[in-house]
Amino acid sequence: QKEVEQNSGPLSVPEGAIASLNCTYSDRGSQSFFWYRQYSGKSPELIMFIYSNGDKEDGRFTAQLNKASQYVSLLIRDSQPSDSATYLCAVWGGGSQGNLIFGKGTKLSVKP
Amino acid sequence: EAGVAQSPRYKIIEKRQSVAFWCNPISGHATLYWYQQILGQGPKLLIQFQNNGVVDDSQLPKDRFSAERLKGVDSTLKIQPAKLEDSAVYLCASSPRGGNTGELFFGEGSRLTVL
Secondary structure, eight states: OOOEEEOOOOEEEETTSOEEEEEEESOTTOOEEEEEEEOTTSOOEEEEEEOSSEEEEETTEEEEEETTTTEEEEEESSOOGGGOEEEEEEEEOOSTTOOEEEOOOEEEEEEO | OOOOEEEOSEEEEOTTOOEEEEEEOOTTOOEEEEEEEOTTSOOEEEEEEETTEEEEOTTSOTTTEEEEOGGGSOEEEEESSOOGGGOEEEEEEEESOSSSOOOOEEOOOEEEEEO
């Protein structure tokens, strides 16, 4: 059974700080990795994806991948109250007809 | 571009009753997914369609759940009979490509409460 593990939180950070969200996965064959944001009562929306080891930056968001350690993280710089949401880590199972496996999500709260 | 449409948004039923959810994906998206999201958990895949064929239904409780995607466009997910543990949000998602991509576009979901 392929698994994606996340700390459910809540993770609380002050406005302007860096929020660090972490995720581990069990399947070494996993090829691509995603971060979805889900506001309370809303559906998930894709915010970042990463395929290769290292860092990928997009605005205030940085995704980090370490395939050897089977570890993915998301850093949010200059956190804003509007970043308060649940962040879902998702792993693509691989193959031409694979599918996404989601973690349980980490709830982030950014305090003004 | 219109997003993924789902209906109904909310449904309350008694256990052992039946319910059906409808999804219309983004135009041109070949791949359609139904996910179940129980409160406090991440989405769990129930079934994946590529056009009108089933790609993966390994986690679909087939004794009570069924799904179809006629003509490779709209899809319907049915639960009969419902159990208390089926209370969840049922999310439909579509993807423009079927292979090696996790870029899914989700609808707003259908929230089911089973009493």
